[in-house]
Amino acid sequence: MPELPEVQTLVNDLIAAGLVGRRIIRAGVHWPRTIATSSADRFCSQIRNRAIESIERRAKFILMALSNGLMLIVHLRMTGRFQWGDEGQSPEKHVHVTLSMDDGRVLCFHDTRKFGRFYLTQEPRTLLGGLGPEPLSSVFTAALFKQRLAGRKRQIKPLLLDQAFLAGLGNIYVDEALWAARIHPLREAGSLDSAEVVALHAGIRHVLRQGIKYAGTTLGNGQNNFYSLGRERGGNANHLKVFRRTGAPCPCCHRPIKRIIVAQRSTHICGQCQRLNTPG
DNA sequence: AAGAATGTTACATG
């Protein structure tokens, strides 16, 4: 669920909350497997008394640079999120890591499905080196996109979901971007013509920027859902054109949105606007 | 009320 816009929203919130410059005085781990790089004990002793020097996003990872060259990297996977807790009180259900700050606040990592991971490393490149370009950065031009698509035989949707090809997209924003560009998710990636590449490049950047603008996408009311630092919902669900809108009219041609399965993932398309074969 | 589906990723196997 948390894709690039949701992770960016969280990073923005963490910065706005004044976390940069604060020092971590104590860590608690209640589900040890959350810590991917070491034992829970070693994690706690290593992170203790480090100051947070910067917070940024790369792909769907949250990067916190700590003092003395250590980097804390967090991946939320499907249901991870951060929220404030109370010092001295036992953490609420599904809180697996707590970070007590030098100003008395407690940053809690909450993750119902327990897929989220914390990495503590001196060498971030090991984890991040294989990622594709950032879709919102200036290096991601239509020309670069075209070059990376050339010759690829995979279907366009699973390729866009591949973090080594392009960083940060997930199921929601891929469906939205493909609809915006009027491209069928099963199209062979290397078969897109120049106009389609340009449209898809623009579509990807548009849907991601819109997601960030509305502070992420929160679907439904379940707790397996995106909530930002202050437990606020994102507003982007109101701006989705196809995702989870099966049966609703396509905003472009008013035919009903269809749900199909592509690469084992639920996929939402307009069969009229997104053609697999050229009409005729 | 039991069983299926679920936004992510890594890894194993054809």
Place this chain on the structure above:
DNA sequence: ACATGTAACATTCT
């Protein structure tokens, strides 16, 4: 290179 299947989990949906 690419497609497919599975596993990691708990909650929500059917």
